[in-house]
Amino acid sequence: MIVPIFLPHLGCGERCTYCDQDIITDIGEVNLEARIAGVLASRKGSFEVGLYGGNIFGLTPPVLRRLFSCFYSEKHRITGFRISTKPVPLNPEVIEILKGNRVAIIELGIPTFNDTTLNVLNRGHTAEDLRRAVSVLKSEGFGVALQVMTGLPDETMADIRETAENIVCLAPSYIRIYPLVVLAGTRLADTFTARRFEPIFFEEVVERTVFIYLAALKAGVKTVKMGLTDNEVIKERIIGGSYHPAFGSIVKSTAFYLAVMANLSKHSLHGEVLVTLNGRDIPHLIGHKRANLKRFRERGVLITWETSERPPDTFVLACGNKAIDGDIFDGLDPAVSAIDG
Numbered sequence: 589m590i591v592p593i594f595l596p597h598l599g600c601g602e603r604c605t606y607c608d609q610d611i612i613t614d615i616g617e618v619n620l621e622a623r624i625a626g627v628l629a630s631r632k633g634s635f636e637v638g639l640y641g642g643n644i645f646g647l648t649p650p651v652l653r654r655l656f657s658c659f660y661s662e663k664h665r666i667t668g669f670r671i672s673t674k675p676v677p678l679n680p681e682v683i684e685i686l687k688g689n690r691v692a693i694i695e696l697g698i699p700t701f702n703d704t705t706l707n708v709l710n711r712g713h714t715a716e717d718l719r720r721a722v723s724v725l726k727s728e729g730f731g732v733a734l735q736v737m738t739g740l741p742d743e744t745m746a747d748i749r750e751t752a753e754n755i756v757c758l759a760p761s762y763i764r765i766y767p768l769v770v771l772a773g774t775r776l777a778d779t780f781t782a783r784r785f786e787p788i789f790f791e792e793v794v795e796r797t798v799f800i801y802l803a804a805l806k807a808g809v810k811t812v813k814m815g816l817t818d819n820e821v822i823k824e825r826i827i828g829g830s831y832h833p834a835f836g837s838i839v840k841s842t843a844f845y846l847a848v849m850a851n852l853s854k855h856s857l858h859g860e861v862l863v864t865l866n867g868r869d870i871p872h873l874i875g876h877k878r879a880n881l882k883r884f885r886e887r888g889v890l891i892t893w894e895t896s897e898r899p900p901d902t903f904v905l906a907c908g909n910k911a912i913d914g915d916i917f918d919g920l921d922p923a924v925s926a927i928d929g
């Protein structure tokens with residue numbers, strides 16, 4: 589079990605244009621120790637701690653030591669830490685402190701590998717900084733995960749492909765994918781309300797996320813989360829972009845729909861089609877609020893299903909005397925297959 593502790597903007601320095609959290613520049617500014625003690629006291633047994641919401645690499649060594657000292661009284665119950673951070677600055681002393689405090693996994697934020705967009709987002713680092721950080725951290729024995737985004741300003745499919753290619757090449761322990769949301773009060777919101785940034789449609793953001801999700805999965809990289817959850821965002825502050833509480837499930841069911849449709853089209857199947865699949869994939873076949881079944885019907889396909897012990901993400905389509913084997917990668921096969929691991 590991971591106990592998340594959110595450290596809004598701790599160590600961020602400059603602010604990314606899309607981000608809006610209460611600013612904390614030093615842990616002394618809030619009673620962080622009491623907050624941490626309260627969170628840990630409410631948990632039973634042993635657990636891992638996740639430090640999220642800021643830029644741990646941006647902390648000075650004394651501040652970072654003070655942060656970890658907040659956990660000393662519970663250290664016998666803490667199995668280790670994972671942290672999220674920007675890939676800069678890469679300070680050897682900070683890395684030593686992280687090692688000394690049993691940090692096992694470092695999640696690096698890299699919204700895109702397009703340097704122009706990183707600059708527009710005011711990230712304060714380049715794609716090369718990220719690659720250097722991954723290399724150094726892996727050589728120091730850390731597990732490295734990546735947090736990427738979709739639906740960014742001026743984003744193209746070439747950017748999405750580049751993100752997918754880098755994920756495959758860097759082979760992180762896992763990834764998280766966040767579609768961009770526009771929050772009131774951010775610099776991005778100013779651009780949005782001045783109509784200098786027009787987000788792409790939700791469906792397109794979903795399909796771009798599907799692409800990254802499938803490319804990573806095909807290379808053996810799991811996506812542990814897609815989209816912000818309710819407790820990470822104040823919904824009233826969202827004025828644009830792609831927020832949906834079931835975003836991850838919509839991405840997975842879209843991937844399944846595209847894969848089934850690709851096989852139906854390729855083999856000219858229509859009418860009544862029986863899908864045999866792992867029980868875990870039934871929600872992916874049906875879709876969020878049964879959206880996939882409706883889309884199949886609109887294309888002249890009446891879907892029924894039965895479960896079997898076959899591997900998740902695979903299926904057999906039976907129609908008349910035909911039985912077609914497929915898997916989740918079939919919908920985007922030409923594009924995803926072109927990305928070599």
Ligand code: SF4
Nearest residue numbers: 600603604607641642
């Ligand atoms: S996105 Fe992360 S690094 Fe950027 S300002 Fe927000 S908390 Fe800091």
